Structure formats: structure tokens, C-alpha cells
Amino acid sequence: MKVIIDKEADAPIKDSEEIKPGVILDYDDENNLVGIEILNISRRVPSTVLTSVQLETA
Structure with a gap:
């Protein structure tokens, strides 16, 4: 699994949707x-x- 975090896009959540x-x-x-x-x-x-998660920040 690969997780990417974009610090510039870090924003408050206005709405959430449960898609499944x-x-x-x-x-x-x-x-x-x-x-x-x-x-x-x-x-x-x-x-x-x-156990093999990769984390990348932009």
C-alpha cells in the first residue's frame, strides 16, 4: 500500500460521503x-x- 500526503492540500473537512x-x-x-x-x-x-506501507509526502 502506498500513502501520499500533500501538505499543501491539507484542508479542513467540510463534507464526507460513505461510498460503500x-x-x-x-x-x-x-x-x-x-x-x-x-x-x-x-x-x-x-x-x-x-506491513509494507510506503509513505510519501509532497
């Missing part, structure tokens, strides 16, 4: 996607994938 059970998208004031929340990710993704 446990998967939530967060939007800012201009309706830009600023966050993705995945609940119970350890039940959705194999542990081998979760």
Missing part, C-alpha cells in the same frame, strides 16, 4: 477530495500488504 460501508471520502469547501478513510482496514486488506 466503511469507506468514507472527505471533501473541502471547494468539493475537492482531501481524505479517504477506510474503517476496519485490517479485515479488508491482507496483513502482508499492511
Whole structure:
């Protein structure tokens, strides 16, 4: 899994939408996607994938 954080896009959340059970998208004031929340990710993704997370900041 690869996670990218863009510090310039770090914005307050205005609205959220649950697109499927446990998967939530967060939007800012201009309706830009600023966050993705995945609940119970350890039940959705194999542990081998979760142990090899790459993090990149822009």
C-alpha cells in the first residue's frame, strides 16, 4: 500500500460521503477530495500488504 500526503492540500473537512460501508471520502469547501478513510482496514486488506506501507509526502 502506498500513502501520499500533500501538505499543501491539507484542508479542513467540510463534507464526507460513505461510498460503500466503511469507506468514507472527505471533501473541502471547494468539493475537492482531501481524505479517504477506510474503517476496519485490517479485515479488508491482507496483513502482508499492511506491513509494507510506503509513505510519501509532497
